[in-house]
Amino acid sequence: MKKILLKILVLNFCVLCTFNVSARKQLPAGIPSIPSGIAGFELGEPVGKFASRLEMNQYFVGIEHPYLKAYRVLPFAGFRGGYVLVGACTGKEAVVRIKLKYKRYDKEFFKKLKRAIEKRFGKSSEYRGDPFHVYVAWKWRFRKSDGKVISMLLEHYDGDDEEYSSGTSIKLTLVSELKREMECYRKKTKESASATGEP
Template sequence: MPTLRILCLAALLLTFCAAAALAETPTELAGIGLGEPVAKAKGRIHTQKARTMDDSPWVQKIPVAGDKFFSGGYVLVGVCAAPGTVARIKMRYRDDGLDFFRTISGEMLKRYGDPTQYKGDFEGRTMGNKWGFSDSRLRPISLILQRTEGEDPELGAGTTLKLTNWGLLEAERACWQERHGAPKAPAAAPAKKAAPDHGYLPR
């Protein structure tokens, strides 16, 4: 009988631990839910400005309006497997100072623990960390906090936060390619004529 009680307690403990682990997985950013219909955040998202991604036609990119914390951003939503479902959220903070970045980095380290990957360069112009999680269906989720002094090709210089459900993105890609085939690769540029070799270049 004592053995049975111990096994039951162990099972309950594992259940609570699993629930706690799931609760730590971030699923919302700037009031927008990852994996939820984009219509739920229609007050923040400019759906009339949605555009298809040239290199990823299985998703649409939609601008997100700013608030008191963020100056703006975008979401990626599915168009095939789960049309209108948010698969990625990326936002840029209004405060682009280094002190703010250090503060929020410390808070995220306390909340999520050690990052799984450093997302920066050796010069220090780009700094950041990446954390990895899983949702309730064991689909991988990544969270990236990054600050760049140069130009982020998507949102410009400053501090950004990006939350992505890779399982949702992969489902959209697979669905789209099943219906349309793989997207055509861009035409290769014509080969340039080789420069003369004077004997001092590597071969």
């Protein structure tokens, strides 16, 4: 029974992922498609489009990244929740990162999910975890035909450090737009400092 449920959850990942159709059409045969969203959340879309699935009454702004707003994702089938990051500087209010935490905590699920992703997008060329494999993370990087860059990070953590999410999680980032928000914030901060005469 457990194996059947595991197969269903892995299959759900493939079904719930959404892909950039126009980018896929331009790719040569045999080249993996580019992921642009997961479980109905889509990178680059206005955050209001997903209001019913987020805690929209409050958001968080980190000290290190004041140009981004984080909204919590409400739990739903197969997932414990997560968050979406939204640009807070350019005025687009567009989603630049999606992180979802799977309900399954076991390593077996992570391994099968990784194999399913590799079959769809090819093997990751970048290991981002620790050498002891307490925190395991594999990263994929894609460039769309319009030059925009998307990264995907599959993670699993077995430790008790609150810095990491326990169990398995997946993160999609629209890297190029995240950098655009950062540059926008730096420019506005510099202009504000110049206007007030601050160094």
